[in-house]
Amino acid sequence: MESWLLEFRFEKSLLLDTRTLGTFVESLVEDVQEITCAGKVVYRGMEHCEKTGFKVLMQEAEHGNSSALIQGSSLGLLTIDLHVRDNYKEFEEKIKALRKKIFSYNRIVRRKTLEFETLPSITRGDDFSKYEKTTCNLLMEHDFDALVYDHDSPYQNIRIFHSKQYGNCLFLDNDMNLAESDLPYTVAITGDGKVDYRGKTVL
Incomplete structure (x- = not known):
């Protein structure tokens, strides 16, 4: 709706x-x-x-x-x-x-300031929410079209949503951690394949 x-x-x-x-x-x-x-x-x-x-x-x-x-x-x-x-x-x-x-x-x-023609609609009644409240108390909408994974581990809630723009996105306790679109950045900060991490502990 x-x-x-x-x-x-x-x-x-x-x-x-x-x-x-x-x-x-x-x-x-x-x-x-x-x-x-x-x-x-x-x-x-x-x-x-x-x-x-x-x-x-x-x-x-x-x-x-x-x-x-x-x-x-x-x-x-x-x-x-x-x-x-x-x-x-x-x-x-x-x-x-x-x-x-x-x-x-x-x-x-009529207001004296510029007005939008209309605000975007809010989607309700889906199996999952596309909205996230920021620390500034603002409402942010994601372009999620599917909930891929939802599980409560002994430590935190784990959810993976699919985004049309970012691919699969990992949320831990409702906080976004990373997405498939972050792969180029991840590759860059880990040495772009030039560093061998085998047998090493990475924190």
Whole structure:
């Protein structure tokens, strides 16, 4: 399953005007349904509070292949969580179209800094995670397409993932140690075949 998170800013005064807010949310729902939940929506519920904002949940009826959660906070933050199971590439273009359309709304506030068209999607539900949290608390995505080996030794967890770019990658306790693409570097620092290590202990 692929997930997208769209983020916008809206005028906070919108929450104080129930009628205008209703029109605003209805436009959001219609545009999200048209572009993402193209089929009949089996469920749609809305919650609204001036202090906390509003929330709308939508679920596509046919096969349940897509769903959307629209949330507006009292701070003026509008987020739209979109989830889809099929036609990932086609859906990505629809996301860009949806984002462009929402930015045309009168009550949406444009930022003064450069914005991306859309953030990359997040893949969920696989047998293994492609993501790693760095020491700086940033999220890094690998291009792994297979978990080759997974074993708990008496000393550590050993995993080998296959990467399209780096080949097989060795992880020890979730820390990457080396990959097949490191072979030229390994050969270089060990003497490029000019040093004979037979019968020697290498630490």
